[in-house]
Amino acid sequence: MAQDPSQVDTILSQLQTAGASYKANTPGAREKLMSLSYDLISKLELPSESIMRMGWAEPAKAANCRTAIDLKIFDHLKESGEAGITAKELALKTSADENLILRIMRHLAAMNVINEKSENTYSNTTLSDALSEPRYRDGILFLYDVARPSFQHLPEYLRNTNYALPTSVTDGPFQAAHKTDLTAFAWLDKTPPYLQAFNNYMSAYRSGKPSWVDPGFYPVSERLVEGFNPEYSDVLLVDVGGGKGHDLHELREKHPQLPGKLILQDREAVISSLSEKDGGVFEALSHDFFTAQPVKHARAYHLHSILHNWSDDDCVKILRQLRPAMKPGYSRLLINEIVVPPQKAGWPITSMDHVMLILAAIQERTEAHLVELLKKAGFRLVKIYTYESGQESLVEAEVDESQS
Structure with missing residues (x-):
């Protein structure tokens, strides 16, 4: 041709x-x-x-x-x-x-x-x-041994379901490939070598890519520092489900003069694995984000790659746990996620959408989809910040005071 x-x-x-x-x-x-x-x-x-x-x-x-x-x-x-x-x-x-x-x-x-x-x-x-470094090496291990079989079984799985959209986290392409009824994350928890490989790879996945704390991405000083009021709370930002605190380390490194405290929240298993040196950057608290947010009236609540791991209903539940803790007109909700553009989405975005499809029967979301979720949880979109040709965006939202 x-x-x-x-x-x-x-x-x-x-x-x-x-x-x-x-x-x-x-x-x-x-x-x-x-x-x-x-x-x-x-x-x-x-x-x-x-x-x-x-x-x-x-x-x-x-x-x-x-x-x-x-x-x-x-x-x-x-x-x-x-x-x-x-x-x-x-x-x-x-x-x-x-x-x-x-x-x-x-x-x-x-x-x-x-x-x-x-x-x-x-x-x-x-x-x-x-690829000689553990974090990149483990990316090959995880993607080849865990994700690849799911992609390989995807056509057969779709044929068997008459091409219905996978929606079950316990009966999707991952389960068909690995012969399990566990969710992908539950399976990882029971398969320590691949859990370690996954965690290591996540530390490398964003390496070299623009971060929301970089100059020219999200205006940290204008949107978080200015207007910070310690009378409401001495906490500047709560990183909900923040893993081992990579984002907070980067935030403090690139903005060393930030006022207020930084709080890291994650599961007890993650928090207990942190080293003592992290104490100088942030305070660490064990927290399940499906339960009520204990830190009240912080300037911002940050969720990085959290919502894309959950169904729409679960996302709304997660967000609703934050709303009562936030001070209307002051607290900001920051969602660091891929936002699928309405057209000409690049392969890093479309392929990640497929990774979520085969691993957890969920998806990356468009702006309209995110706005819908925010509204259901009692929030309204303020603005979406996207770096030039960047993969992830920062979605800023606030409590919608018109919803009682």
Whole structure:
């Protein structure tokens, strides 16, 4: 099938413009370059090549990365530095067949995971170095061993349900793939190695991406610091379900002069695992967000990637527990989530929506969907802040005083 040269020319021109923006460190330029690069490939790639890539190139890449992690190949590459390492040397270090190692390395080099320095000699890349770190390595473990089988079973699952939208957290694609009636998160709790891998990966998932506390994203000073009134409460922000406090550490680091206290809330199992050094940044409280919020009249209540883990009904229940604790006209509700745009959503957003579909039969939400949930819980939307080409947004809402 013939490609349209005019479409290719248009993308090439746009790439030049985006390239200049990237050199000027324009926010969103990197993401724009990536998007245009994918567009260019899609216009140049033959249908037969697309099928090859989807059918065996990408699956082989994922499988080889998984094997490379088992054999600590990425660690050996990093240790070898610029000199690189031969397939024969890797075979000796891993006790694996040399020809097998060579074939794995060739494909990983072809897919730009590693660098091919010369015949049968390979060296590290930024990506392969990252895959030697526990948080990125565990991303491969979790996604290959836990998420991938669910994607693989999705077509069969949908056929068996006559293509009904999955809505049950205990009877969805994940359960069909892993032969369990547990929810994905309950299954993880009973499978400690993958629970640890999931938690580690979550610390890396947002690495390098714009954060709501970054300059130019959410106006922290204008919306939180200005107007802070310690007579209402000495708490500036409560991070509800905030895990180990990554957001609070980043908030304090990038805004060291913040007034008031920062409070971290999560399950007892998470809170008890925190180190003492966290005490200087925030106070940690065990709390179930399906129960009444105990911290009253804080300036803000923050939920990061909480609602996308729950059904609409559960989201409303979570939000309703916050409303009585908030002071109308003062307290702010901050929801840090993916907000699906009405059109031209990028693959990081659409693919995450599918991850939620296969793991928990839930979804990422549009602005209209979020507004509906907020209204049901007694809130009104103030504004949605989105960084240029960013994946996550910050939704600011407040108590709707018209609802008694």
